[in-house]
Amino acid sequence: MNAQELLREIKVSALVAAALLIVLCGAYPLVVWGLAQVAFPGQANGSLVARGGQMVGSALIAQNFSSPQYFHPRPSAAGGTGYDGTSSGGSNLGPLSQKLIDQVKERASAYRAENHLSPDAPIPGDAVTASGSGLDPHISLKNAELQTARVAQARGLSPEQVRKLVETCIDGPGLGFLGDPGVNVLKVNLTLDALASGTHGR
Numbered sequence: 001m002n003a004q005e006l007l008r009e010i011k012v013s014a015l016v017a018a019a020l021l022i023v024l025c026g027a028y029p030l031v032v033w034g035l036a037q038v039a040f041p042g043q044a045n046g047s048l049v050a051r052g053g054q055m056v057g058s059a060l061i062a063q064n065f066s067s068p069q070y071f072h073p074r075p076s077a078a079g080g081t082g083y084d085g086t087s088s089g090g091s092n093l094g095p096l097s098q099k100l101i102d103q104v105k106e107r108a109s110a111y112r113a114e115n116h117l118s119p120d121a122p123i124p125g126d127a128v129t130a131s132g133s134g135l136d137p138h139i140s141l142k143n144a145e146l147q148t149a150r151v152a153q154a155r156g157l158s159p160e161q162v163r164k165l166v167e168t169c170i171d172g173p174g175l176g177f178l179g180d181p182g183v184n185v186l187k188v189n190l191t192l193d194a195l196a197s198g199t200h201g202r
Contacts (some may be wrong), residue, residue, distance in 0.1 A: 029121030049186055051193075057186050062135045065189055068114070069154035071139065071147050071166075073185045074126045076108060078134025090132045104128045115150050138171060139157050155192065165191050 001009075037042035050103040057063050062073040064083045076082030077091035093100035107128040112121055139147075144166050152162045161180040169188035172177045 003146065049190065056190070058137075059184055059186060060135075060137055062137045064187060065185065067154075068150055069192070070189045071144060071151060071183070071185050071192075072114075074136055074139055074143070075128065075130045076129050076134040077130040082130075082134060085135060088133045090134060091130055094140075111146075115146050117146065135138055137184055137186060139184060139185055141170070144183040144188070151192070155196065157195075162192070165195065 042048075048055050049057050049059050049181070055089075062076060062083055064128070065072050073083075076084075078084045078089055079087035091100065091103075108123060109119075111117075111123055111127050112119060122147065124140045126136075126140050127143050127146070136148070145163075148159050148162050148166065151157075152159045154164075166183055166188055169184050169191060170181050171184055172181050
């Protein structure tokens with residue numbers, strides 16, 4: 001290959017690289033961003049949730065609620081104290097890990113105590129184990145049901161009133177068939193607060 005042919009190959013390669021750079025790093029992301037803003041603006045901007053005109057979180061990221069009047073999320077191993085949106089991850093403890101076994105026993109005992117359950121009452125796995133991300137915003141329907149009496153008592157409501165609110169905060173399986181329905185903890189807690197303050201639509 002002579003120098004002229006080499007220069008031609010370099011020129012073609014540079015033009016192809018420039019074209020791909022413009023398409024893949026410029027035009028394509030802009031098109032996807034634009035379509036998302038038009039078709040799914042809420043999801044495209046993080047599924048943010050507002051309360052009283054201020055952003056209080058995202059419907060996609062768990063927060064740690066610990067007061068009796070709130071539904072509690074599943075445990076989290078994200079970050080040093082859990083629920084750290086910048087350190088998503090699991091504990092990486094295997095099923096034979098004694099540390100995990102001890103954690104589950106401790107969490108199960110605390111869960112039964114705070115929800116006034118008998119010492120041998122069966123409880124769902126998501127009440128005592130962290131998700132792979134540590135930021136799962138949902139709890140199972142069974143988990144929500146077992147917390148209902150505590151939340152109702154703390155708020156001076158009937159269990160039936162709380163159950164009806166929970167039903168409005170159930171998200172179905174992904175794409176209609178992936179996984180199980182779940183209760184969005186942030187949504188249901190904000191709905192409870194809105195009921196207490198006599199406001200709606202937060």
